[in-house]
Amino acid sequence: MNKIYNPQPENWSEILKRPTQTFTDVEETVKQIFKEVEQKGDIAISKYTSFFDGVSLDEILVSENEIENAKNQVSNELKNAIQLAKSNIEQFHSAQKTNKIEIETTEGVSCWQEKRPIQKVGLYIPGGTAPLFSTVLMLAIPAKIAGCKEIILCSPPDKNGNINPAILYTANLCGVNKIYKVGGIQAIAGMTYGTETIPQVFKIFGPGNQFVTIAKQYASQNGVAIDMPAGPSELLVYADESAVPSFVASDLLSQAEHGKDSQVILVTTSKNILDDVEEEIYKQLKKLPRQEIAQVAINNSKLIFVDNEVTALDLINEYAPEHFIVCSKNEAFFIDGIENAGSVFIGNFTPESAGDYASGTNHTLPTNGYSKSYSGVNLDSFLKSMTFQKISEKGIQNIGNAIELMAEAEGLQAHKNAVALRLNQLSK
Structure with missing residues (x-):
């Protein structure tokens, strides 16, 4: 050292x-694969699975039979260890729930904030030499606690067209809705655009190699959120x-x-x-x-x-x-x-x-100095904060004049009119 x-x-x-490493060449590869997946869907997914993973698959959706077989391939000792981890992760992430925040900022002006789940999330789980079934726990558990309606998972198949049984067992245990035998750039592209088989999601989570990292960053430029830049x-x-x-x-x-x-x-x-x-x-x-x-x-x-x-x-x-x-x-x-x-x-x-x-605690964390500005994955990663407000007649009278003055100062007359019409109605 x-x-x-x-x-x-x-x-x-x-x-x-x-x-x-330099990502210039990787970026061009990512853009090319994304374009093909957008245009050709499952055909492109199949092409790149064959090219990168060395296997041709008739079906990329993991079947119920495959999940049942995976359960039998995982030892009871490992199942018990996974269950212990699951319990601790559930406890820690459940404790992160927060209540609605509500306040009357001015008499007659009520404002509050509530959190709502992201409806559709995609989890990427690397396979290869280290099949990270632990990452399934770290992502699927908070997604389930948050109340995400659709939780899908992509993981690369091996040369025999299978996903590691511990990944399948853990995903099923944690409530993942659907599991797909797709890895790498094509998996991220599939979750970004959606294909005939893979649903489009609103946010993508999970670690990966430099190709996956760049693919996630490119996905974030195409209308899909990601957990964080991770390398x-x-x-x-x-x-x-x-x-x-x-x-x-x-x-x-x-x-x-x-x-x-x-x-x-x-x-x-x-x-x-x-x-x-x-x-x-x-x-x-x-x-x-x-x-x-x-x-x-x-x-x-x-x-x-x-x-x-x-x-x-x-x-x-x-x-x-x-x-x-x-x-x-x-x-x-x-x-x-x-x-x-x-x-x-x-x-x-x-x-x-x-x-x-x-x-x-969660092990999906910001790398490469991004902890200066990013948090690791937590319950809030799977939630959106939404604000609400309700204003009474008294409330609009209390803040209306200030709104009119500010809108006029910014040259936005329609904004001012939206308040003025209400105030005029109340003054009759």
Whole structure:
């Protein structure tokens, strides 16, 4: 790993760069596939599923029989683990419900806000070497709690035309309405425009590779909302002498094994911790099944030493990590001071893996510095806030003159007239 000692603030942006790739070629591919899906629907979906996934399918909608077979392929132990995670995620997201907010701003002027579910949502679940059935929990559960009427899911098929049974089992358990064997750019395009088989949705959720990421961003230019801009996974750990080096190393590696373009960073005020963590990383790395993937990510990652906690916190807020672990004697300083992070994990016994699976918080989080301006997925991600107002005769008399003056000052006479006619009626 790259060791960096006391970097100067003017160099932080360069040091903290993500290992991002150029998307110019990807964008052209995305636009081409979107255009074909818009024009040809299922024919285009079938074409690109064959091209990218290497399988030709007669039917992309997962059948009830396939779901039943998937249930039998998932072990009882895994089912129990999924049920535990489901319960915790449901509890945490149900607690995020808010009541109607109502106020009389002026006598006779009542204003209130209510939240209503997004009617149709699409969930994208990556398959491949790491079938993320945990992401099904993180997206389908809050969608169901929010009251979304139509919840569809797309996930790429394997070479035999199947979706991982754990994904199917979890989707069915969490109330997903329909599941489609479609992945990549074509899945996002299908949910954006709708095809003969895939319904059009109003908002798309879920992680993915660089192709999916760009496809989602392109979808957002075509009338469909997305959860957030999301790219390769990342983790930053702050650790002082109170941290357990083997724990810290395991956390860094847990994110590094996600993909070769993942990034992990250690920030510390202890040179001993820096050296001990590095030693532990290479010791543990040798035993990982995904060693090759993790090794590339580790090569892109950093071990950063700074002199004091204030500098450490400033640097962390500048990086704005997706995941932030704090192992410090002075944890309150970091908890109170962190401004930019997707999700925060506190103490030696709070691994980032807990948030990925079963603690209850959501693991769909902003990456690439977007935690400076975006929240992770939560219950509100599946809801819209709508405002209402009702004005009585007394109310329009109380605010009418102000509206007339403001409308006239903006040169909008019809706006003024809409009030003036009412006031004239009341004055008769």
